Amino acid sequence: MPDMKKLTRAEQKARRPAQILDAAFEEFVERGYVATRVEDIADRVGVTKGTIYVYFETKEQLFEAMIRHISVPFEDLLASAHKLSGTCSERLESLIALLYDHIVENRRLRELMRFVISEGSRFPQVVDRHHEEFIDPLNAYLQSLIDEGVKHGEFRSAPAAFADAVVAPAIAMLIFTLIFNDRRVLDKTTYFEAHVDLILHGLVA
Amino acid sequence: MPDMKKLTRAEQKARRPAQILDAAFEEFVERGYVATRVEDIADRVGVTKGTIYVYFETKEQLFEAMIRHISVPFEDLLASAHKLSGTCSERLESLIALLYDHIVENRRLRELMRFVISEGSRFPQVVDRHHEEFIDPLNAYLQSLIDEGVKHGEFRSAPAAFADAVVAPAIAMLIFTLIFNDRRVLDKTTYFEAHVDLILHGLVA
Amino acid sequence: MPDMKKLTRAEQKARRPAQILDAAFEEFVERGYVATRVEDIADRVGVTKGTIYVYFETKEQLFEAMIRHISVPFEDLLASAHKLSGTCSERLESLIALLYDHIVENRRLRELMRFVISEGSRFPQVVDRHHEEFIDPLNAYLQSLIDEGVKHGEFRSAPAAFADAVVAPAIAMLIFTLIFNDRRVLDKTTYFEAHVDLILHGLVA
Amino acid sequence: MPDMKKLTRAEQKARRPAQILDAAFEEFVERGYVATRVEDIADRVGVTKGTIYVYFETKEQLFEAMIRHISVPFEDLLASAHKLSGTCSERLESLIALLYDHIVENRRLRELMRFVISEGSRFPQVVDRHHEEFIDPLNAYLQSLIDEGVKHGEFRSAPAAFADAVVAPAIAMLIFTLIFNDRRVLDKTTYFEAHVDLILHGLVA
DNA sequence: CATGAATGAGTTTTCATTCAT
DNA sequence: AATGAATGAAAACTCATTCAT
Known part of the structure; x- marks a missing residue:
């Protein structure tokens, strides 16, 4: 048989x-x-x-395992970010593109954000791990990119918390997508263009 | 006595x-x-x-009534926005300041966002009402402000979805505050300055 | 005023x-x-x-008072029965007519029967009172009527429990009316005629 | 063992x-x-x-299932009725005997009647099903028996609703049994004899 | 007398978890 | 490994009854 x-x-x-x-x-x-x-x-x-x-063993452990399970693609994002090359502007634009591709478009990473927001107080370790492993490294990389750009005269000198402002439009789109699910259609390309346009104009020396 | x-x-x-x-x-x-x-x-x-x-009558109706109850301050925000005066840049900066004062700092409006994200699928009317009454009007006002600035030559001509990108840093700070509750302290002033700095540089003609 | x-x-x-x-x-x-x-x-x-x-004082006492309240017309029935005159056959027919008029047609007495059946185990005194005050006297009167008819040669000699059988069709119609409420229409006159026809043929000497 | x-x-x-x-x-x-x-x-x-x-799934469904569960013996009654043989009078007497055996004596069928009376308005389908499946067929059979007896000259020509009057004493005894539960002892045989005596005298040509 | 806010004991129903098969 | 019957602790909701006004 x-x-x-x-x-x-x-x-x-x-x-x-x-x-x-x-x-x-x-x-x-x-x-x-x-x-x-x-x-x-x-x-x-x-x-x-x-x-x-x-x-x-329990529903709780299942939830936590599920969170780890869907967090995997984040590692790719970080790895990809570190492989970028080109001028600081180019790398910045590419990084933003990566954010749109991985976070806004990837349903799992998107919903991960929802879990962080809605179950955060029940699973604080989940939130903390999420930030320590993903958000903080990403932010550090972005900050180093901006610093490098400033040092090379590519970007103007920027105030503190600038890094956060720079990625904010991607975060905002992520949140909107989360909120509207399918009820309003958001065009990623339009958002991406407005985003890059704004921050490159805002950053250039 | x-x-x-x-x-x-x-x-x-x-x-x-x-x-x-x-x-x-x-x-x-x-x-x-x-x-x-x-x-x-x-x-x-x-x-x-x-x-x-x-x-x-039910827990559900109590929840919905609570949402209406905490949404009240949003009306103040809209009213204040419409009373702004000055150049477009000035009004834009003031509008962003309003966002930080009302949304980022007001715990109720902040948590309203959490409810929208976490209970949205259970209470879709809540989300829709929230957007129709608050987000859409705010966005419309912002868009008209940008359009006016462009017409007067104060702002450069901008791509679609620019309005969203312009308020994004406030949204992002709101989300971070929501996520960290008290575990990480974020400084509103630092964020606000970075935000205004970025978008005014990004917008000026 | x-x-x-x-x-x-x-x-x-x-x-x-x-x-x-x-x-x-x-x-x-x-x-x-x-x-x-x-x-x-x-x-x-x-x-x-x-x-x-x-x-x-309590819901229970209210219920019991209500039962007494709706039982009043039963007294009329008993009083009317005792005022009948004529031959035994005539009085028997009149008594049956009284049953149809008072019990089958009077909604309160009809529903009293429902209470006796459905709440009887919760309010046994109600049932007992009901029988002692109404059913037993009625039955006694009927039995005396039959006995008299037998003595006078108007009715043939009958077995025990005959009195119950004699009124049974009225009880049965009462029950059907109770069960169907309005969903099936029963014609009182038709029932009454069949009833009298049956028992007079069954009783005559 | x-x-x-x-x-x-x-x-x-x-x-x-x-x-x-x-x-x-x-x-x-x-x-x-x-x-x-x-x-x-x-x-x-x-x-x-x-x-x-x-x-x-619910208490309601449990109740309805219980009603179906206790209704089963009714089918035996119907089946037995259809198997009767002999003259019309004999079959009529046997049918009445069946009623006493199955309905008056079988506690489940007796209590089924109580449910029909007391929960009828809460479960109208229960009542309707009960009548469509059991009462109507029984009544139809009884009517055909009487008609046959009339045609053969065994019974005198009877008025409408006669069939109901014929079984009424059994119904009445059922109701009394229901009402008194154990507080008054009713003798089935006495009732049965009075019943048969009455209706055979009432029916014969 | 009449009101109706407040109570708290009770009832249906749900569900994570266990464990014998 | 997989099953699914059984558990029991919980949670939404109800309602007779009380009592201050």
């Missing part, structure tokens, strides 16, 4: 955790941490409640 | 709804809609569960 | 208990004892909950 | 619904629909509240 299904039972089993985390993501996005039932997640995977508890 | 605590029954009754809505705000902020127990709200007011139901 | 309302305040007050009992009857009929709220009764009278408690 | 109590999980599970419905019947009989607590039913089964909800 030829094995029709490409997945052996062992392979099937190896995928379970990821399957559960993917399902958990969808359910938690839809209803939030408290209102999501473990059974909803199980149903989405096509198993029963009990199975979830085979892999995760 | 002024009788401070001699509230008649009628006075007491007149204050109840506001008392409950204030308490509801605090509890909903702390735990979110689903995890907040009606009894927590009652305890905070110093009454029993039943009393809450004398004034509000 | 001419007194427009025919009722002085004192008269108004004197009517309150009856008003409340009438309202209570309607509400208890509609929803049963447990599901009826004291407030529903108050609303129907046009007063507030508190007023009900001015006149009746 | 036969293992009496060694129920496998599967067996246990298979019995649960019937166990719950039996317990529900007892509790609903005792206190009526509204006053019965789901927990009372659970206690009677020896499980906890939650278990009831594993098998029935």
